[in-house]
Amino acid sequence: MRPLDLDRARLVERLLCDDSRGGSAWRGLLVRPDFEPDGFTVAERMNGEVLLEASESDFGTWLSGVIEGKVRRVLPSGGHAGTAAVAAFCHAQTMRLLEHSVAGAPVARTLANQELPSVVDRVVAHCAFGDVRAPVATHRGYADRSVRAALDLAPLVLNACGSDLAALLRYSLAAGLLGAEQKLRTPGPGLALPVGAPGDPAPTARDLWPRYRKLAERALHVDHWDAFLADVLDGPRQLVWFFDDCAETVIDLLLLDRLMEANPRLRLTLVPKSLPCYTDADAPLLLRLLDSPRLRALGVDRLRATDVCTTGPSMATANLRKLSPELARALYEADCVFVKGTNVHEMFQGGISKVMYTGFVLVSEFNEGAMGVNAATAPLFLVRSEPGEYTNWGFEGRRFRTRRYADGRHVRLCWSTLTDRERRKECTEPVALRDEWRRLDALAERVAPRTRVALESERGRVRRRLQQLTGTPVDPTPSWSPHA
Structure with a gap:
């Protein structure tokens, strides 16, 4: 086993999934x-x-x-003792890395939780x-089986959707449920x-199609499709698309x-992960799919x-400060960005200077706290955010804010959820906005x-909305006491 040489700056960058190459x-x-x-x-x-x-509260x-x-x-079977020894060594080396200082600060202090896996x-x-890359x-196993299932379903999807682009979007979102039983946070029963796992009989399209179609034919819970079409179909446009799971790709x-x-x-830049990351599509898989005779037979040739x-992200999320020069350039030139899944969205929202769309199916309790929506039915979302806009914020609010759903579950919420944002945007009553x-x-x-920046931005948005509704200027500093 090879210890980390933390005196090698380039090695540390790669360990931290920094693709910026300085x-x-x-x-x-x-x-x-x-x-x-x-x-x-x-x-x-x-x-x-x-x-x-409770299962995640003790860090060690x-x-x-x-x-x-x-x-x-990932290791060849070497018995429990061998696996345990390798894991213990990797644990010790990970702790060394987290305690190591970069630019005067311990890595743990600057590394986002989403990046750690x-x-x-x-x-x-x-x-x-012996090779950091x-x-x-x-x-x-998930990747192979889920992609095979998605390829089997693809002709049925096209037959069902025809030229209906909105329907194709819903099917692409619902495809996030393919193989979801193998993910860390799985959807509720029946969703x-x-x-199946390697060795199980492969599911057939006939088996999967009825439930898949039912899930995909539902209306979006949050729907900014018309705005997306206006952003990408009107004349010369550049769109950067971040993929998520293998099957939905x-x-x-x-x-x-x-x-x-x-x-x-329309000019597209397609962004898979540069390395295998959890259940996400990586570059070799995407290139194989683009050359797949089965997809080309369906007319998917323009791509x-x-x-x-x-040179997409080498992590299961993405950090704006760690993007490769090639990806940063593509984003800089883009008119808008489309992100599949919430991992990249969490790291980009509030920071990226581009209009961003995020499409996902909600399945985890962790994300319920950010969205303010019950995940029990796996609702579909297409969210739009302006440059620098937060759709949800204040994870620390989960200590103080909860909601009880009809199924009896109590879910902890951020200070401001996506549902809160949508409600404020659509509110037409000045009293309610105040x-x-x-x-x-x-x-x-x-x-x-x-x-604090997210809070001040949201206050400014509410103030502008009040001015729009009342036709009179609104004092940016309320006359009431926040502790009244």
């Missing part, structure tokens, strides 16, 4: 130079400053479980395989589209091909001329420092 092209993407993603850092998690489920135990699970999946992948790659493909390609058919002047960013402003004002002394 460049600064990403700076032009930030709405402000001091942007920090909303959420929490690894240090905050280590210090017990974050309210998490949780990290050991994460590492052991990865090692067990992928950093663990790089530690395992270096320690167990070695693939750590923990879900290869997954199981693809197949259906994404059907939609993207038809978008290019609808607007021949072969698009730009594929093979109540919202009072609630926001009362948070001034309670939010974390990183959340």
Whole structure:
């Protein structure tokens, strides 16, 4: 086993999934130079400053479980003792990395919680395989089986949707449920589209189609489709598309091909992960799909001329400050960005200087706290955010704010959820908006420092909405006391 040489700056960058290669092209993407993603850092998690489920609250135990699970999946079977020894070594090396200082601060203090599982992948790659860039493909079986199922379903999707682009979007979102039973956070009973584990009989399209169609034919819970079409179909446009899970990538390609058919002047940059990351599509998979005879037989041929960013994120999320120069350049030139799943959205929202659309199916309780929506029915979302806009914020609010759903569950909520934002945007009653402003004002002394920008931005949005409704200027500083 190979220990980390933390004196090698380039190795540390790669361990931290920093793809910028020392460049600064990403700076032009930030709405402000001091942007920090909303959420929490690894240090905050280590210090017990974050309210998490009991199974995740002890950092050391949780990290050991994460590492052991990865090692067990990727190493040849060497017995429990051998696996445990490798996992223990990788755990010790991960802790060394988290305590290591970069630019005067411990890594744990600047590393976002969302980034840590992928950093663990790089530690395992270096320690167990001797190459920090070695693939750590923990879900290869899922990828193979779910992609095969999606390819079987693709002709049925096109037959059902025809030229209906909105329907194709819904099917691409619902495809996130293919193989969902193998993910960390699975949907409720009857909502997954199981693809089975290696060795199980492969599911057929006939088996999956009735439930898949039912899930995909539902209306979106949040729907900004018309705005998206206006942004990508009207004349020359450049769109950067971030893929998520392997299976839904197949259906994404059907939609993207038809978008290019609808607007021949649309330029696409397709962004898979540059390395295997959990259940996400990576560059080799995407390139194989683009050359797949089965997809080409369905007319998906226009995409072969698009730009594929093979230097996409090397983590299961993305950090604006760690983007490769090639990806940063594509984003800088883009008219808008489309992100599948919530992982990248969480890290980009509030910071990226582009209009961003986020499409996903809600299945996890963790994300319920950000959306303010019951995930029991796996609702579908297409969210739009303006440059620098937060759709939800204040993870620390989960200590103080809960909601009880009809099924009896109590879910902890962020200070401001996506549902809160949508309600304020659509509100037409000045009295109700003033109540919202009072609630926001009362948070001034309670939010974390990183959340203050989001709070002030939301207050400004409510103030502008009030002025729009009343036709009179609104004092930016309310006359009431936030503690009244």
